[in-house]
Amino acid sequence: MRPSKAERQSKILSELEHMPSLRVADLAQRLSVSTETIRRDLDEMTERGELNRTYGGAIRPAAEEPVVSVRHSLFVEERQRIARAVIPLIHDAKVLMIGSGATTVHLARRIAVEMKNITVITHSFGAATVLSINPTIRVVLAPGDYHATEGATVGAHTVEFFGRFHADVALIGASGLGPTGPSDALIDVATVYSAMCRSAARRIVVADHSKHGQIFAAVYATWPMIDTLVSDLPPERDLAEVLRRSGVGIQLAP
Structure with missing residues (x-):
């Protein structure tokens, strides 16, 4: 029955x-x-x-985003496609900043395979680990308080550390992509992302379609601050219109 x-x-x-x-x-x-x-x-x-x-x-529900160890098993194919789509956008960069999260670890793995002779500044232990397979990539790991469920450092020391550097590109994930900007479920993590945005010439947000239209506690940047969104599917009409008005480029993963 x-x-x-x-x-x-x-x-x-x-x-x-x-x-x-x-x-x-x-x-x-x-x-x-x-x-x-x-x-x-x-x-x-x-x-x-x-x-x-x-x-x-x-x-x-948006308020219950799973921990990063669980997120690594979700949307794997979509995140791999997003990672491949980012590489042509950063091929000429020499200094990168990479935020925490599942999608950015996929991206770090792709960077390790396809790029060389660059410096990567990150607070993500996962990103640092996969980048270590490429001896030509210098990895600078940010200090701070270790956030176990996110696998990254956070706090005042981490924020101050990113403020000392300037990167060609910041590569940042998001828990949600809402009408005012990308957001994260973890306030401490979002504060680090904001510092990365202030310290980079270009800012690229990488997020799969499940983040479209979602709104979380901490908005770490307004859309006019973001140069490009890389995703696996196009945003729905309302979000797409906000991005267009804000001058955000949309790069879809093939």
Whole structure:
């Protein structure tokens, strides 16, 4: 017997406790219903604030962004494509700043493979680790308080450290891309991102489609401060219009 609507939606919420990202097609198969039925369920649950819809699925509510170790397993293909799309934008850079997060670690791995004779300043232990495979890349790791769930340093020492340098490009992730600017769920992390933005000639935000339209606690930059957004899918109309008015270039990952 097929589950009732209440049973389906309860099952979806249960799955979100273990898998922060769900796909419509997978849910339809597991619950033995059509994809249209699942989409209606997700729309209703979004209206009640129980989850957030994404292109092709759903994620946890914005206030409950998973820790970075969990995020590394989400949207892997999309993040790899974003990383490849960034490289042509930074091919002439000699000094980079890289923020924390899952997408930026994918990007650091791609930089390690495709670039050489550069300096990277980062507060992300994950980014520093994958960059170490390339002996021609000098990695400068920012001091500060270690934020275990983010895998990065934060705090006054970290912010002051980034203020001592000037980079050609800052490469920064985001928990959400809202109407006023990119934001992060962690206030301490967002403060570091703001310092990176002030210390770079160009600022590139890297974020997959699940971040589109999301708003988190700490907006670390206004859109006019950002030069380019690199994502796997185009932003929806309202966000796209804000980016256009702010002069933000949109680079889509092929």
